[in-house]
Amino acid sequence: MSNTLSELIAQGWRLRYVDPLSLVDHASHVRGESDQAACAWADLFEAWGRLSRGEREDCDRCLASARIAMQGVSDIEGRVACDELATYLLARDGDCEAAMRCGAAALALPADALSPVMRYNVLSRHGIVLESSGRTDEALHAHYDTVAAARRTGEPAFVATSLGALGGLQSSLLNLEDAQPLCAEAWSLCEQWQWINVTSFVGLNHMMVLSGLGRHGDALAMADRMIALEERFTARHRAQRHTLYGVVLTAAGELERAQAMLDRSHVLVKAASAEGVPRIEWAWSQARVWNRVGRARDALELACTYLASSPPGRQDVAFPIDIANLRAEAALACEALGDLAGALRHEREAARAREEAAHRAAHAQRVTMQINLQLDAATRERDRAVQEQQRLAQVNAALESANQAKTRFLAAASHDLRQPIHALGLQLAALRDVLPPGPAQGIGQRIEGTVGALGSMFNLLLDMSRMDAGVMPVRRIDADLRPLLVRLIDEFAPAAADKRLRLALRLPAHCAATTDAMLLERLLRNLIDNAIKYTEHGGVLVTLRRAGAGRWRLQVWDTGCGIAVEEQARVFDEFYQVGNRARDRAQGLGLGLSIVRRLAHMLNHRLTLSSRPGHGSCFSIELPATEIAPVEPKLLVHGADFGEDLCIAVIEDDADVRDAMRLLLQRWGHRVVDGIDHHGVLAQCVDGCVPVAVIADDQLPGARNGAAEAAALGDALERALPTLIVTGDSSPQRLRALSDAGLAWLSKPVAPVRLRSWLAGIRS
Numbered sequence: 001m002s003n004t005l006s007e008l009i010a011q012g013w014r015l016r017y018v019d020p021l022s023l024v025d026h027a028s029h030v031r032g033e034s035d036q037a038a039c040a041w042a043d044l045f046e047a048w049g050r051l052s053r054g055e056r057e058d059c060d061r062c063l064a065s066a067r068i069a070m071q072g073v074s075d076i077e078g079r080v081a082c083d084e085l086a087t088y089l090l091a092r093d094g095d096c097e098a099a100m101r102c103g104a105a106a107l108a109l110p111a112d113a114l115s116p117v118m119r120y121n122v123l124s125r126h127g128i129v130l131e132s133s134g135r136t137d138e139a140l141h142a143h144y145d146t147v148a149a150a151r152r153t154g155e156p157a158f159v160a161t162s163l164g165a166l167g168g169l170q171s172s173l174l175n176l177e178d179a180q181p182l183c184a185e186a187w188s189l190c191e192q193w194q195w196i197n198v199t200s201f202v203g204l205n206h207m208m209v210l211s212g213l214g215r216h217g218d219a220l221a222m223a224d225r226m227i228a229l230e231e232r233f234t235a236r237h238r239a240q241r242h243t244l245y246g247v248v249l250t251a252a253g254e255l256e257r258a259q260a261m262l263d264r265s266h267v268l269v270k271a272a273s274a275e276g277v278p279r280i281e282w283a284w285s286q287a288r289v290w291n292r293v294g295r296a297r298d299a300l301e302l303a304c305t306y307l308a309s310s311p312p313g314r315q316d317v318a319f320p321i322d323i324a325n326l327r328a329e330a331a332l333a334c335e336a337l338g339d340l341a342g343a344l345r346h347e348r349e350a351a352r353a354r355e356e357a358a359h360r361a362a363h364a365q366r367v368t369m370q371i372n373l374q375l376d377a378a379t380r381e382r383d384r385a386v387q388e389q390q391r392l393a394q395v396n397a398a399l400e401s402a403n404q405a406k407t408r409f410l411a412a413a414s415h416d417l418r419q420p421i422h423a424l425g426l427q428l429a430a431l432r433d434v435l436p437p438g439p440a441q442g443i444g445q446r447i448e449g450t451v452g453a454l455g456s457m458f459n460l461l462l463d464m465s466r467m468d469a470g471v472m473p474v475r476r477i478d479a480d481l482r483p484l485l486v487r488l489i490d491e492f493a494p495a496a497a498d499k500r501l502r503l504a505l506r507l508p509a510h511c512a513a514t515t516d517a518m519l520l521e522r523l524l525r526n527l528i529d530n531a532i533k534y535t536e537h538g539g540v541l542v543t544l545r546r547a548g549a550g551r552w553r554l555q556v557w558d559t560g561c562g563i564a565v566e567e568q569a570r571v572f573d574e575f576y577q578v579g580n581r582a583r584d585r586a587q588g589l590g591l592g593l594s595i596v597r598r599l600a601h602m603l604n605h606r607l608t609l610s611s612r613p614g615h616g617s618c619f620s621i622e623l624p625a626t627e628i629a630p631v632e633p634k635l636l637v638h639g640a641d642f643g644e645d646l647c648i649a650v651i652e653d654d655a656d657v658r659d660a661m662r663l664l665l666q667r668w669g670h671r672v673v674d675g676i677d678h679h680g681v682l683a684q685c686v687d688g689c690v691p692v693a694v695i696a697d698d699q700l701p702g703a704r705n706g707a708a709e710a711a712a713l714g715d716a717l718e719r720a721l722p723t724l725i726v727t728g729d730s731s732p733q734r735l736r737a738l739s740d741a742g743l744a745w746l747s748k749p750v751a752p753v754r755l756r757s758w759l760a761g762i763r764s
Helices: 003-018 020-031 036-052 056-071 076-092 096-108 116-132 136-153 156-172 176-192 196-212 216-228 238-251 255-272 280-292 296-309 320-336 340-432 439-469 481-498 517-533 592-603 655-667 678-683 706-717 732-740 752-763
Strands: 477-480 502-506 512-515 539-546 551-558 606-612 616-624 647-651 671-675 693-697 723-727 744-747
Touching (some): 003 116, 003 156, 020 036, 036 076, 056 076, 116 136, 136 156, 136 340, 156 176, 176 340, 196 216, 238 255, 238 280, 255 280, 296 320, 340 655, 512 517, 517 551, 517 592, 517 616, 592 606, 647 678, 647 706, 671 678, 693 706, 706 723, 744 752
Parallel strands (some): 502 539, 647 671, 647 693, 693 723, 723 744
């Protein structure tokens, strides 16, 4: 549906309440959109317009055409709108049961299935049908729901109409205390806007409430305003309006004007119907005027005739206050004519009707009180929900702030801690080649292992920061899973053998999947390592099998301690470990499964866990299968020629790290020029040693950084220099900046083998 058609439909609904006579012309504008949906809506709006003009046959024809057109349009609101008009016509014709059946389907729809405007229309029509059926309790509930729905639309005309309808029902039930504020609010909206149709409806109800409260001056003023606008109102209900003007004028003592209004109403009724049966309000008002001007016999004859006729389908007799008023006028006429027995009889019936009216009014007040209590409870519940949402938002903001603080702390602390570990690792790599065989070599290996363990802990934390920063790229290819899985089994076989565990692999002959092979390998490495770590007896099994069309299910089974149900969600949290309250370092930091979950999310691979305490666990990963011939990734062979005799510039402000880097590079056969900035490096560029690459620390004193110093060095030498940034900053912002800049970088502590790999790339 186009935006223009949507706007025309919204305008049509507003005209339906504000100026229904203009709907026929509006329908021609809607039809100008020239598609089936537009034609269907145009027929519907024309049907409403024809009905407002009193052209019932044309209304029925347009509605039938709209229904047929809506069948070929995927527009649930259009079909509901057709049902809503049909419901209105059935209720207007007096077939309220059929109207209820017609509107039932729309009422059964979920609240969010319809737009606020359409939902308001459905509820409004339902309330009117219930009221016409005499089901006043249900009608009250429906009208209050309609008011709430009207407020949700944000359309003042709908709000005024719904308030006026509810106030009118309360007034008919003589619950004037609740009716008055409703009608007053509705009328205040009408005074702000020029809504002729709404003003007619709301003004009548407000006028009658004022009269019922005994505020005859205000009621008379309202009647005068309405009479002045009468020619602008639609012809429908004109007889009813003149009757009610007569009621108010009679109560205010203006009998001559009241008689004129009652006469006009009677003429209109006769013209509209062969039977010419007036409303009961007209009957008792006319009898009251005649009683007051001395025409008691005419008043009595009118009252008795009306009471005896009981015309079929006359719904207004449902309100006993009108019967009471008519009986009271008959009693006054009998008394004036000397028929005291008749007067007593009519007065008794009037008293009985007044009692019934009072009972209904009291009942309406109780129902209204219950509705208001329910509305207050719903409002409090909504306010509590809003407060809870605000509280959760504050908690989430605090958690986000704490997470950012953690990241900032990790970035600041890790840089300072990485520096000595970084230097120590470089020095150990240089020392390894000069240690004599024997105990010294063993001590060196143990020191190197300790440094490596500490470095791996930092790298785990760095991986977490990289994933948070979104700088860990995902490169999906059609990868052969067999060599990847075989390699992992070979890698972990010694660890499993050390614990006397059986490590097995089961997979089909051909298995390719669309994934990032490197990230998937890291994910599986964590799962297999975790399985071996927590298994003491039995073994670990890695399987790959079909999981339906186009899917693989990769599973890591173990016969370990298992995970209780209440802990299964928490094992993916950072630093959480099952059965390691003493924080045994041999069991790691508790980051492995957290990284698994993040990697699975990055790869868009579904991760699940099933486990039974004492029996073991199974972690499952679902991957998209592919039949395309897998692309074999090119691997860097670390045993290749890494290149020697390069002149490397080292920019580092930490003397220990600078000395260790120089010593290591020189042991590998390279020449080194170093300094704390590019000026220091340039000062050492003598004897033909001009650097061909730069290794720079990311953080330097002041506002400088390694990338800027490396660029300045390249500018001074008038050549582009490949640059490797060595950083201890794990903050997501900095890692993202380095990645966006396209710079090669390694995190501290740098593994010597990774440094040699980068140098090999420079050489090639």
